[in-house]
Amino acid sequence: MMKKLALLGVGATMIIGMGVTTYGAEQYTIALIPQQVGIPYFETSNVWGTKAGEDLGCEVIYTGPTTGDAAAQANIVQDMITKGVDCIAISPLDASAIEPVLKQAKEEGIKVITWDSDVTDTSLREAYVNCCSEKVLGEHLMQRFAEYMGEEGEYAIITSVLTAQNCSAWAKYATEYQEENYPDMTRVAYEPCDDDQSKAYAITQNLMTAYPDLKGVLGVTTPAPPAAAQAVGEAGKNGEIIVTGVVEASAAKSYLEDGSMQEANIWHPGKLGYLAVYTAKALLDGEEITDGMDIPEVGVVEVKDDQIIMTELLDITTENVDDFDF
Template identity: 45%
Template structure:
């Protein structure tokens, strides 16, 4: 019998303002005029040592820029919320934010749209690639045209970007998903499956990689029944896929779901089959979208980060680079009160996830 616990909402500290993972990231108001993220467990320079980012060639005061922020797709809650944060940053920082992307998770459509923006002569492109390799030629073209290139949410090829904005440590999230799966299964053994968004999504693949490695090392009696099942970032596909998996593996004890529509669709499948007390579901989802499936135990734990702040930080970093600043660990930039936390000279990490559990 699966252990179902009534747990209070766990608030995990984060670097970003207003952060209370969808990953359990709640939809909050976009950051105040200058977001002030909470303290992060991630290493950052002490406040007293934080200094403004080093400037290479500062732009004239008040200069405006055209900054493209492209999600994997538009029209789903997660990317609606990141868009709100990006647009708020544009207003606060005095830059023109163009938030646009394909209507489906289509790398070819992203390439076509980016080609158009390069022709228009925008100042910066910030993209969450559906397929990093497919975007290599167009990102190279953008850099050759003098356009600043950043990735966000999902990494592109590292040597083709000026900065990479990560919502979280990939390793931390992957391991956290496994810990939550085991906690709610109430056992360290049994069969589980992984439901993902797209098989080419670098961020999802990284989370899955770390989750599998961690599970194999720490919980050797957990058995992954098959390679991850793709759902194309669609909730209805996750629902039908999860049903098929549970029918194929009647002894299945749990799912780890990567991509925000996947946990909700999977939980709906568990509900429709009446398996809430047998099958555990954990994964990344938007807080307000998961309340229904949390309430009856179909979903055990959702997780995410503050989505608005991810969009905001992306624009703030793009503007800093356009102003001629160098991003560095412990530095501060306009619009972002907390010192930057960086894994290397390109990767900016926002902070740890929040968990959403039945109250």
């Protein structure tokens, strides 16, 4: 039996919306709110999210903070409530701090979904559009990283902000997998860069000084791997200190080619943005998204409880980096 997405807690029948009223003829306004604008990852999500709006006949407002500032993101949500948008699709910077304003949106009758990262109180949103199973991705990141490290040595993880639900989960599962499967590896540091590439660069420099035997840096936020690779390259330690992690092909390309980064591991951020808008529209229309459904422009998705999960992971190296347009 196919599973259907449970969004409103309507018992055994799990559907998007109440399944009784559709608004297909109406043009909706959907606010697509990333953790931070200006980051290539989220800008790619914007391009595809905007395309989804055009394909589906919706207005998409892409807006977010210019820095990793949870308070600024909350203010933007407040602005969208004032504008009276139909749906807020948000990638929360802080899984808990954003909740009061999302509660307000819900009370105002605005639909809320999360994408890329989730909230702590899941009753405040109706669906979570997830790039990948967090456990699957965390373990995959460590498997690839450990292979390049020869399954031994000291390593560090650079994350986004400590309150980012998605990055925290990936790092947690990666570390747990390492502890269970690679006993000769040791995590010596776990540092937040606030999604600031210059800060991630400085963190890597400090790590190389603090840990002379450092053998690897795993980035679980997209600004981190290129920053770490730059620092490693400038120190003349290409290949001596392994750098892998979550980053777009375009941002990884030059570092893959010069050997300061070994691999990039990611899903398609554009498809994630498209799926977020597609899900918002389906929610507003009262339509179903089912497990195994083939979504236009996205591919096959998994539906698990109130999550819609993309199923494609990409390992990007020098051999295939030119195959990707993001």
